[in-house]
Amino acid sequence: MSKQPVVIIGSSGHAKVVIDIFEKQGTCEIISLLGEEKNIGSECLGYSVTGTEESIPKILSKHPSCKAFVAIGDNHVRQKVTAKLLSISPTLEFAIAIHPSAQIGRNVHIGNGTAVMAGAIVNSGTTIADGCIVNTSASVDHDCNIGEYSAILPGATIGGNVIIGSSSVVCIGAVVKQGIVIGNNTVIGAGALLLENLGDNVLAYGSPAKVVKSRVLGERYL
Numbered sequence: 001m002s003k004q005p006v007v008i009i010g011s012s013g014h015a016k017v018v019i020d021i022f023e024k025q026g027t028c029e030i031i032s033l034l035g036e037e038k039n040i041g042s043e044c045l046g047y048s049v050t051g052t053e054e055s056i057p058k059i060l061s062k063h064p065s066c067k068a069f070v071a072i073g074d075n076h077v078r079q080k081v082t083a084k085l086l087s088i089s090p091t092l093e094f095a096i097a098i099h100p101s102a103q104i105g106r107n108v109h110i111g112n113g114t115a116v117m118a119g120a121i122v123n124s125g126t127t128i129a130d131g132c133i134v135n136t137s138a139s140v141d142h143d144c145n146i147g148e149y150s151a152i153l154p155g156a157t158i159g160g161n162v163i164i165g166s167s168s169v170v171c172i173g174a175v176v177k178q179g180i181v182i183g184n185n186t187v188i189g190a191g192a193l194l195l196e197n198l199g200d201n202v203l204a205y206g207s208p209a210k211v212v213k214s215r216v217l218g219e220r221y222l
């Protein structure tokens, strides 16, 4: 069977991990990397950055079945770049990157443009929406709902029946108790233990986690 052509947008450390996943999946052929103008000509794991998002129509004319994958770690930037690609090529489809060592339970839905990294667990009945990241060794237990462009960072643990909105982040090593509801654009800091629901646009950390400040959309957290 012929491999699915994929173009990757990004060439950073996060892109390296995504490239490694596609190579290990063995079902996709990476045909090119795209990035910012200043990165054209640079290489990442032996693949060259050949253009910007504006190059998508040319790539699609040569490889009509080509899918894209936005390999950018920051939630807000990933969402913006995805929107730009769709404004240039409205029918563009997005691939899904799941490392072969990830454990995916029954009745799990993984959205388009989402990456599930090595050693991650997504347990039965959970939905991970489009454009998310479930990073290395993160665990999302049963019947959770993770909104679009959210990220569960390395080693974070999410109990069962947790609901997380869009563009939110559970940072490295944080723990979220079962049944918790977290809003949109909210960040749970590294190593936090979250025992209470959180609304939109806040940063919380500590054990037990408390709200520290409010956040504006696009504020950096990495």
Ligand SMILES: CC(C)(COP(=O)(O)OP(=O)(O)OC[C@H]1O[C@@H](n2cnc3c(N)ncnc32)[C@H](O)[C@@H]1OP(=O)(O)O)[C@@H](O)C(=O)NCCC(=O)NCCS
Residues within 6 Å of the ligand: 135, 153, 154, 170, 171, 172, 187, 188, 189, 190, 191, 192, 203, 205, 206, 220, 221, 222
């Ligand atoms: C929560 C976070 C986003 C806050 O970043 P920030 O607002 O820039 O915070 P600062 O680094 O300026 O720290 C401000 C204060 O908060 C404290 N603080 C920051 N994050 C904290 C955390 N997770 N838990 C406890 N205290 C924390 C700092 O020690 C500092 O305290 P001080 O004023 O007494 O010195 C960041 O600390 C974090 O957790 N990032 C995680 C990134 C991650 O998961 N990376 C993985 C990439 S794959």
